[in-house]
Amino acid sequence: MVSVSALGQAGKTAVGRTGAAFKENPVVVEIQKEWLLAAREGDVDAFGRVVDAFQKPVFNLCYRMLGNPEDAEDAAQESFWRAYQGLSKYDFQRPFGTWMLSIAAHYCIDRLRRKRPILLSLESLLPEDDAPDETPNPEDQTHRKQEQEAVQQLLSALGREERAMIVMRYWHDMSYEEIARSLKVSVGAVKSRLHRARHTLAERWPVHSLSPVSPGGGHE
């Protein structure tokens, strides 16, 4: 019989905003564990349901890491494939969402290591045909577009691992411990690097220009 508590625990800390659904509904959680078990036996359709449930956080992480929708699509697809292939290594005590994001983050970090970091792609500056916007007002859309660009530019100022940490922390509400485990670094390293990353983000924030003050001390 499915151990609800194993995934119930996962539900508690499942990927931030989307994880909420799993917190409230133990049935969904139980079904999800069955999907994973079936997928581990090679059932692609079962894993397809997992992909469906986690596509948004995984795509978002890839998009924030890589800066354009094409690379993000590629990376997200590949991350799900790697997760599917590596399901036998998945520890059911661990929230599936954080495990999945960890695979995606590693994949994106490797990809950025192989390629020179990109800033903003042409595609990301052009209007997109996907995801209908809830705000039809063109002024609002322009404003949102500018804000998105500013965010991607901010993120591009960070190193690969720091970018992953910021995305995990501020988009996916992951704890320091979860980030540390996902990126295979110490909790202390996560704290100090997030601290440095926040400093960099503030420094690069377009509205302000700060006098340089060396950050750090007490966190390393």
Add this chain to the structure above:
Amino acid sequence: MNKHLPYRDWIFEEETLPADSAQALRRHLQGCPDCRAAAEAWKAARQSLANAGEKSPRTGFTARWKALAAERIRVPSRRPAWAMLAVSSAGSLVMALALAVQTSTQGFSLAGVFTRDLSAAAGALEDWMDTTSSLGAFLTIVSRSIPPACYLFAIFFVSLIGILWLLLFVRSTAQGKQQ
């Protein structure tokens, strides 16, 4: 000593500061425009991260993943093509070696290879193999019945099959990628 420290660090601290540190930071921010700007910049940057929301993939993401998975799962079924290629290559190699033995013991000439009669062909292998063992005797009988010209045809035929398999494999892989 930097007059902005430790306040500049505290600005970027996520954990709640002790009351006395918080009080000291508040006082410093009131008197230091640089640190105030830093605090405001971080607040604004953080707000922009919060406003950015989660980016969604194009519709049909799961269907595309399933297609990718189906394609990649299909790949192992092509392994027999590689196995066939390996077998045919190994077969060609064995036959080439057998031919080399024959020709090296009798002196190689292309014309000779084609015109040599059955008994001459078998003679070379007969010397080479131990005829006292039953396997050796069997192989001697087999080799006696195959003229060198047949070896050449067999090498050519098996290599051709190998190349055809390789071409088919490359083509089907390329088609798979296009899908």
